[in-house]
Amino acid sequence: MATDVIVPTLGESITEASVGQWLKQPGEAVAADEPIVALETDKVAVEVPAPVAGVMGEQMFQPGDTVTVGALIARILEGGAAAAPAPAPAAAPVAAPVAAPAPVVEAPAYDAISPAVRGLIDTYNLDPASISGTGKDGRLTKGDVLAAIEAGTARVKSAAVAPVAAAPVAVAAPAARREERVKMTRLRQTIARRLKEAQNTAAMLTTFNDVDMSAVIEARAKYKDHFEKKHGVRFGFMSFFAKAVVLALKDVPAVGAAIEGDEIVFKDYADLGIAVSSPGGLVVPILKDAQAKSFAEIEKQIADFGERARKGTLKIEEMQGGNFTISNGGVFGSLLSTPILNPPQSGVLGLHRVEDRPVVRGGQIVVRPMMYMALSYDHRLIDGKEAVTFLVRVKEAIEDPARLLIDL
Incomplete structure (x- = not known):
């Protein structure tokens, strides 16, 4: 049995929002009243909770899509079981002991970062693993990224270090200039519209x-x-x-x-x-x-x-x-x-x-x-x-x- 998740009332005179970030992915277990998606309105972000416990089912919209109040946005499968992780393969016998590799810090999954936060990370070419997330389940927020930039703790992305070769390494050519287009958030669009409205209306x-x-x-x-x-x-x-x-x-x-x-x-x-x-x-x-x-x-x-x-x-x-x-x-x-x-x-x-x-x-x-x-x-x-x-x-x-x- 599936339960529909509907876009709730967002406030007086607000009829639509944008999908900012899915907090649960299909197949993941969901508790009743647990936030499953963050919507961005003209003024604030609104988290939509799951109406029942179950498993995250079909998602009707992608991050960045516009949704209206009352629209069907997702379904929760009641009584379902979350997808279990695949068993790890058995380790092969080792003929002789070898040195353990250095531990690898797992970076936040890039696809799991909201478009707005991802755009900020890409703009500054930052390594997400160097930033601590304070959002739901440790997710990164814009505030986390801006705070890390201000504190100087955010690292710039760097390529993996190649093994040292005997031959001299050629100097890489300068990177080509590039441009990037990032869609304005609903809040930024609203700010722009209201400021221009003030200039056009008031003396x-x-x-x-x-x-x-x-x-x-x-x-x-x-x-x-x-x-x-x-x-x-x-x-x-x-x-x-x-x-x-x-x-x-x-x-x-x-x-x-x-x-x-x-x-x-x-x-x-x-x-x-x-x-x-x-x-x-x-x-x-x-x-x-x-x-x-x-x-x-x-x-x-x-x-x-x-x-x-x-x-x-x-x-x-x-x-x-x-x-x-x-x-x-x-x-x-x-x-x-x-x-x-x-x-x-x-x-x-x-x-x-x-x-x-x-x-x-x-x-x-x-x-x-x-x-x-x-x-x-x-x-x-x-x-x-x-x-x-x-x-x-x-x-x-x-x-x-x-x-x-x-x-x-």
């Missing part, structure tokens, strides 16, 4: 300011150890900026509003999109009701977003909604940028790296840790005066954090 403009980070750095240095000990999370800068944005949105509510048809929708809450990096690209989970959260609650949720973004386990509903976004390009070393709106939002705050710069204070040139801030906004809804006022409110709150506590 986008960016205003800049700089902020002296001395007070925030001093407060963080003074309390970070006690904060981490008490709350179990690192005390970063993002909670200060989230709180400052909440304060600024109260003074300039148009920045958190949205245009719907011929109406402007004002909101009395702050659902902040926090842009985080994932192996498939930038994703923006929503920090809901930031106006009601403490510093510790904000830091914990942002840390959780970042961790699950790297693992690809963010839920679709966690990235829906939001009425303002904060994007911190400074973690990658960016000095200045013009962030693009995340429709239908009307504002996005870009943060950048902190660096010591000479500034004038009290008629004297002094060195201060400065950061450039950029506010991109929809000029159809927000006037220049409102945009500048909003950015000044954020600057004032960061340079005098006591304002965050007494709501000034």
Whole structure:
């Protein structure tokens, strides 16, 4: 008896996905509720579990194929037995003892690696055996590959070493130049479409300011150890900026509003999109009701977003909604940028790296840790005066954090 596996509901307004990777192959035993296939939607990866225990049967689609919600994607054979491995042949008698060969490290089966991860490995010409997998059954994820590249532990593929010959070895000719075409992931296609949509729809403009980070750095240095000990999370800068944005949105509510048809929708809450990096690209989970959260609650949720973004386990509903976004390009070393709106939002705050710069204070040139801030906004809804006022409110709150506590 076979049980059909159907593509489940993937989230509001999402009707299709791509097959990213089969986690079980035909003939393999499957437990009930065990993930058998990973689907890639416009926003996140979704694992589809087996409805019953049995043996993996027919697979209707290949990695990279598009599937729709409700489609038959595979079948599970109930009561079947997994294919048993072939018995090893009996060892032939050895006439004389010989030296044992050096152990061989078994590399992950190349065909078992998802197309997205395989494309990344091929791009950098990496040896999969040099990378530890953290996915299901030790499978490699994009996060594993990127982490290994960043740590310098990923090895480049090399040809097997040939026996030393008496004759000199001829120098190989330079490898021919080559090009490779890799299909864009659904997430990258969605990012491209939405960014272009924002440029085509909104009257986008960016205003800049700089902020002296001395007070925030001093407060963080003074309390970070006690904060981490008490709350179990690192005390970063993002909670200060989230709180400052909440304060600024109260003074300039148009920045958190949205245009719907011929109406402007004002909101009395702050659902902040926090842009985080994932192996498939930038994703923006929503920090809901930031106006009601403490510093510790904000830091914990942002840390959780970042961790699950790297693992690809963010839920679709966690990235829906939001009425303002904060994007911190400074973690990658960016000095200045013009962030693009995340429709239908009307504002996005870009943060950048902190660096010591000479500034004038009290008629004297002094060195201060400065950061450039950029506010991109929809000029159809927000006037220049409102945009500048909003950015000044954020600057004032960061340079005098006591304002965050007494709501000034």
